[in-house]
Amino acid sequence: MSVSLLVSFKTMSIYATLWSLKFPKEGDAYPGCDWVEITAQGVPPHIGSPTPGMGYEDGDPYSGFLPPAVTTDKRGDAPFMRAVVLIKEHTRKGTERSTQEYAAPLLVLTGQEYASMTFEELYARLCNVLRGKEAPVVIRILRPDGTSRVIREDSLQVPDSHLVPAGARIPGLHVGTISASADFDAPLPDLFWSGKK
Numbered sequence: 055m056s057v058s059l060l061v062s063f064k065t066m067s068i069y070a071t072l073w074s075l076k077f078p079k080e081g082d083a084y085p086g087c088d089w090v091e092i093t094a095q096g097v098p099p100h101i102g103s104p105t106p107g108m109g110y111e112d113g114d115p116y117s118g119f120l121p122p123a124v125t126t127d128k129r130g131d132a133p134f135m136r137a138v139v140l141i142k143e144h145t146r147k148g149t150e151r152s153t154q155e156y157a158a159p160l161l162v163l164t165g166q167e168y169a170s171m172t173f174e175e176l177y178a179r180l181c182n183v184l185r186g187k188e189a190p191v192v193i194r195i196l197r198p199d200g201t202s203r204v205i206r207e208d209s210l211q212v213p214d215s216h217l218v219p220a221g222a223r224i225p226g227l228h229v230g231t232i233s234a235s236a237d238f239d240a241p242l243p244d245l246f247w248s249g250k251k
Contacts, residue, residue: 069095081185100130135165
C-alpha cells in the first residue's frame with residue numbers, strides 16, 4: 055500500500071506589524087471625511103543582512119524593493135530595523151518579482167529614517183501621499199439643505215455668500231423643534247439666587 059503526502063509550504067513573512075491606525079482617506083481630516091486603515095510593517099534588521107550566519111550568503115533577495123540591508127551582530131540585532139513599509143488596507147502582497155513585495159506601498163522608509171522622525175512628521179508625509187496631487191482642504195462648506203462641499207487650497211475664489219463657518223447657525227434649519235414656555239422670561243424666585251433649599 056502506497057500513501058502520497060501532499061505538503062504545502064507557505065512562505066514566512068519578512069514583516070512584523072508595528073501598528074495599524076486610521077488616517078483621512080484623501081489626506082485631510084474634516085467632519086464627514088472617510089477614513090482608511092494604514093499599517094506600518096517593520097522589516098527586522100537580519101532580513102537580507104550581509105552578516106555571516108544570517109542565511110543570506112548568496113545575496114539579498116529583497117534588494118529590489120527594500121532599502122539596503124544592514125549589518126547586524128551575531129544574533130541578528132542592529133540599532134534600527136532594515137525598513138518600515140507603510141501600506142493601506144487591502145494592499146496586495148506579492149508581485150512577479152517577489153512574494154514578499156507589496157504591490158503599491160504608500161511609503162518605504164529605512165529603519166533609521168523611521169526611528170528619527172516624529173509621528174507628526176510621519177502623519178504629514180502619509181497625508182501628502184494620500185492626498186496625491188490634490189491641494190489641502192482649507193474649509194468645508196455646510197449648506198442649509200444638509201449637504202456640504204470641500205474647498206481646497208488651490209480652488210477658485212468662493213463667494214462669501216456660500217461660506218458657512220463650521221459651527222455657525224443656519225437660520226430655519228430646525229424650525230419648530232425648539233419651543234419656549236410661556237413664562238420663560240418670568241423673574242426667578244429668591245430661592246434660586248440664595249442657593250438655600
